[in-house]
Amino acid sequence: xSCEVLVLYFAKSAxxxxxxxxxxSVAQRTTSExxxxxxxxxxxxxxxxxxxxxxxxxxxxIAIGDQLLLLQPGDEVAIIPPISGG
Amino acid sequence: xxxxxxxxxxxxxxxNLENILNKIKQNKTPLINESFQQxxxxxxxxxxSSLVSEFLEFFSLGFTLAVFQPGTGTQVHGPxxxxxxxxxxxxxxxxxxxxxxxxEVMKRCQNSNSREDGSSDSSLPVLHNLVTELPLxxxxxxxxxxxxxxxxxxxxxxxxxxxxxxxxxxxxxxIVGCGGLGCPLAxxxxxxxxxxxxxxxxxxxxxxxxxRQVLHGENRQGIPKSLSAATALKQLNSGVEYICYNLILxxxxxxxxxxxxxxxxxxxxxxxxRYLVNDACVLTGKPxxxxxxxxxxxxxxxxxxxxxxxxxxxxxxxxPAETVTNCSDGGVxxxxxxxxxxxxxxxxxxxxxxxxxxxxxxxxxxxxxxxRFRNIRLRPKNQNCAVCGANPTIRVLQDYEAFCGSSASxxxxxxxxxxxxxxxxxxxxxxxxxxxxxxxxxDVRPPVEVDICHLPHSIYITLDKLExxxxxxxxxxxxxxxxxxxxxxxxxSFPVYVICKLGNDSxxxxxxxQELSGKELGVLLAKDITGGLMAWSNKVDPTFPxx
Numbered sequence: 334x335s336c337e338v339l340v341l342y343f344a345k346s347a348x349x350x351x352x353x354x355x356x357x358s359v360a361q362r363t364t365s366e367x368x369x370x371x372x373x374x375x376x377x378x379x380x381x382x383x384x385x386x387x388x389x390x391x392x393x394x395i396a397i398g399d400q401l402l403l404l405q406p407g408d409e410v411a412i413i414p415p416i417s418g419g
Numbered sequence: 420x421x422x423x424x425x426x427x428x429x430x431x432x433x434x435n436l437e438n439i440l441n442k443i444k445q446n447k448t449p450l451i452n453e454s455f456q457q458x459x460x461x462x463x464x465x466x467x468s469s470l471v472s473e474f475l476e477f478f479s480l481g482f483t484l485a486v487f488q489p490g491t492g493t494q495v496h497g498p499x500x501x502x503x504x505x506x507x508x509x510x511x512x513x514x515x516x517x518x519x520x521x522x523e524v525m526k527r528c529q530n531s532n533s534r535e536d537g538s539s540d541s542s543l544p545v546l547h548n549l550v551t552e553l554p555l556x557x558x559x560x561x562x563x564x565x566x567x568x569x570x571x572x573x574x575x576x577x578x579x580x581x582x583x584x585x586x587x588x589x590x591x592x593x594i595v596g597c598g599g600l601g602c603p604l605a606x607x608x609x610x611x612x613x614x615x616x617x618x619x620x621x622x623x624x625x626x627x628x629x630x631r632q633v634l635h636g637e638n639r640q641g642i643p644k645s646l647s648a649a650t651a652l653k654q655l656n657s658g659v660e661y662i663c664y665n666l667i668l669x670x671x672x673x674x675x676x677x678x679x680x681x682x683x684x685x686x687x688x689x690x691x692x693r694y695l696v697n698d699a700c701v702l703t704g705k706p707x708x709x710x711x712x713x714x715x716x717x718x719x720x721x722x723x724x725x726x727x728x729x730x731x732x733x734x735x736x737x738x739p740a741e742t743v744t745n746c747s748d749g750g751v752x753x754x755x756x757x758x759x760x761x762x763x764x765x766x767x768x769x770x771x772x773x774x775x776x777x778x779x780x781x782x783x784x785x786x787x788x789x790x791r792f793r794n795i796r797l798r799p800k801n802q803n804c805a806v807c808g809a810n811p812t813i814r815v816l817q818d819y820e821a822f823c824g825s826s827a828s829x830x831x832x833x834x835x836x837x838x839x840x841x842x843x844x845x846x847x848x849x850x851x852x853x854x855x856x857x858x859x860x861x862d863v864r865p866p867v868e869v870d871i872c873h874l875p876h877s878i879y880i881t882l883d884k885l886e887x888x889x890x891x892x893x894x895x896x897x898x899x900x901x902x903x904x905x906x907x908x909x910x911x912s913f914p915v916y917v918i919c920k921l922g923n924d925s926x927x928x929x930x931x932x933q934e935l936s937g938k939e940l941g942v943l944l945a946k947d948i949t950g951g952l953m954a955w956s957n958k959v960d961p962t963f964p965x966x
Contacts, residue, residue: 343784344716345742385738387782393796394733413784413795415734417743418713418751418829419600419688 334361336406340372346386346412350376365390365400368410379412387413469503470521477519544649546663550676553662556614558589566658570612583772584612590771591615593680595668595696597644598622599631599756600686600710600763606634607764609652609659613771616652617680619664620644621828627966631753667827668692670816673699682767685709686760688745688829690737691819695827697722697730698816701807706770710756710763714749717759717785720778720797721766723807727779732801732808737823745829755787836926843946845954848916852876857907858914859899859943863928868920872952872964882924885931893939900941912936912944920966922951 335358342350359371369388373379388395389411390402458464475481500520504511509523562570562581566588573579592613594601597620608616624635624647634651635644645663652661666672668687677683677699685696685707693709700707706724710717722729762783766776782795806813820826843851851858862869862877869879878899884892903913915932919925925947932945948954956963 343786344713345738345744348744349742381739381742384736385734385742387733387795387797389795392793394798396798411784411793411795413718413782414738414742415693416711416713416716416718417688417690417693418745418749419596419598419686419711419756 335359336361336404336408338404338406338408338410341409341411343411343413344416345414346379346382349378349382350412352376359404361404363402363404365395365397365402368402368404369397372410372412382412382414385414387411387415389413466503466506470519470524473500473503474519474521544646544653544661544663546643546646546665548665550664550666550672550679553591553615553679556589556591556660559585561585562588566612569658573611578774579772583774586772587612587768588614590682591617591680592682592684592767592771593617593619593677594684594686595619595692596686596688597632597634597648598628598686598688599712599751599753600760601684602632602634602648603757603760604684604686604710604764604767605648605652606655607761608767609656609661611764611768612656613659613768615660615662615680616649617662617664617676618645618648618652619666619668619676620648621665621667631751631756633753633757668695669827670695670819673816674703677705678703680705682770683707684763684767685711686763689827690740690743690825691823691827693730694737694822695816695819698806698813701729701731702814702816706776708763708766708770708776710759712756712759713744713751715752715755715787717755717762717783717787719759719762719766719783719785720781721770721776724770724776724779726800728797728800729804729807731806732804733782733797735801735805740823740825740832743825745831747829747831752787755785758785758787831921831923833921834923834926837929837947841929841946842922842926842949843916844949845958848948848955849959851916856914857903858916859896859903861896861915861917861928861932863917863919863924868966871966874918874952874955877918882919882928885928888935888939893935897940900943904941912942915943915945917945917947918955919947919951921953922947922949925951 337356337358339354340357341354342352347353357371357375359368363371365388369383373383383397388397390404391408392411395402459468472481472484475483501511504520507520507524509515509520515523562584566584567574570584574581574584590613592608592615594605594617597605597618601618601620605616605618620643622644623641624632624639624644626637626640629635629637632644634648636647636651639647639650643663643665645665649661649663652659664676668676673695677696683696683700683705685693687693687696696709697707700723704723707722707730709722709730710719712718721727766778770776780797780799782797784793784795786793800807802809805811826832860874860877862873862879863882863885865881865883866879878895880892880896900913900915907913917925917928917932919928929945929947932940932943936943936945950957952963953965956965
């Protein structure tokens with residue numbers, strides 16, 4: 334079963350993906366690692382940011398790893414690199 | 420000349436003049452010494468002596484100048500007042516004509532002093548170039564009538580009240596970075612009556628800071644930011660103690676400095692400083708109210724406070740230096756750090772007054788373009804964190820510049836990718852233009868920067884598109900190469916010069932063009948222009964804008 338989620342790209346990830354948000358179709362039951370890999374497969378340049386971003390699902394931090402996610406249609410996935418300007 | 424003078428006065432004067440005449444006759448000491456003569460030969464010396472002449476003439480005492488007129492070449496009747504006023508930039512009106520020009524000069528000094536200082540208390544904030552031990556902040560047990568009146572609008576808030584206000588007055592806050600975040604943060608903390616504000620910045624005020632760093636001003640360009648900020652803050656609230664640190668936060672001083680404050684606010688502009696401040700806060704047990712802003716986005720989190728994670732719990736490894744964008748490269752809309760700095764002030768005030776924070780386990784994300792705030796629930800403290808975990812490996816501060824592979828400033832670093840032979844100077848490029856040597860000039864900056872300024876004969880291909888080997892761009896470049904080769908020897912490698920703002924991206928572009936030469940592109944000889952368009956402005960065409 335797959336479902337459509339909304340991926341939001343912030344800061345450097347928006348620049349590298351060249352898009353600020355998009356709907357993608359992903360497996361409803363997936364690990365956070367698989368979700369990240371799915372996003373990177375669409376935007377290979379994001380690979381450079383692995384270990385340097387927050388991944389948030391439904392506005393909640395998710396460690397990229399084997400954590401199992403149960404996604405619902407319309408869920409918000411956010412890619413949040415830290416920004417350091419001031 | 421002696422309109423209202425009495426005889427006695429005249430006699431005294433004549434006696435004085437006779438004494439002077441006798442001295443001149445005896446000629447024991449030279450009347451016109453060398454240093455006086457040298458001084459008069461300078462522009463300022465000339466202006467000063469003209470001001471003195473004008474002063475004496477204004478009161479009809481010009482004749483007294485006769486003493487040093489011979490031999491110095493100074494005129495008894497100096498330059499006319501109109502010219503002198505113009506030289507000094509004084510615009511004359513009815514009021515100025517009532518007095519000598521010296522009076523106007525003095526008024527200007529007084530005005531600029533009051534602008535600089537503002538408060539009736541004329542003592543300027545003290546600038547510290549090293550960390551010193553501060554005396555303990557005195558805990559007040561009650562509010563003065565003056566404080567009650569000043570803070571009345573917040574005192575009546577049940578959430579704050581007298582207790583909260585007293586808590587603020589005995590709190591000290593260190594602000595790391597007096598820029599786009601630090602300015603509004605410091606302003607609200609000072610206004611609210613925090614006890615002591617440490618203001619740290621290594622930089623001086625520049626004109627391109629002013630769109631976001633709103634405590635500084637045009638008349639304080641070149642002044643250390645910490646001092647400039649304190650000068651403005653003193654005008655707002657002279658009851659707060661301001662400690663200015665004109666220094667870079669280094670691992671050597673960070674612990675000693677940070678342990679002297681109750682709350683630390685990270686308003687810095689670079690990655691190494693963020694890790695340094697984080698580790699120092701963990702090691703000293705201080706809450707860290709951290710905000711950042713870039714382009715149209717902002718982030719805010721309170722780290723290391725009542726069990727909340729630290730910066731390293733979330734970002735254990737710094738991002739590769741080449742993926743970090745700073746404000747001078749990426750740009751920032753001034754109000755965005757303004758908003759984040761205000762939110763940061765709010766959290767500092769909540770912690771200092773005893774209300775606690777709302778962002779211990781949340782990251783506030785501000786999307787200025789969409790006008791949306793999102794609160795991302797964060798992970799709890801990472802038990803494996805290198806600095807705040809159960810078995811920390813970091814027990815002393817590290818070399819953060821090495822750790823992050825970048826410098827502790829937001830200044831653009833200078834890349835050295837190309838050899839000397841692969842680069843030309845702005846002046847050499849000017850010569851190529853003047854001699855009409857056939858070539859292509861490729862400007863690799865983003866369109867938004869090209870709109871600000873560009874050289875008229877450039878073709879535009881962004882570095883980003885070159886990196887991606889964008890087909891349209893390569894075709895465009897090939898067409899231009901073919902056109903160029905029609906007027907030169909077709910066998911020859913056609914010269915292509917690459918330019919950007921500062922000469923970093925242009926080096927990357929040359930590397931790519933070298934790879935493509937003779938393959939995807941016709942044979943070309945690529946070089947970049949050292950220092951880019953800013954060097955062009957500095958060395959060749961001063962009318963070309965700087966940004």
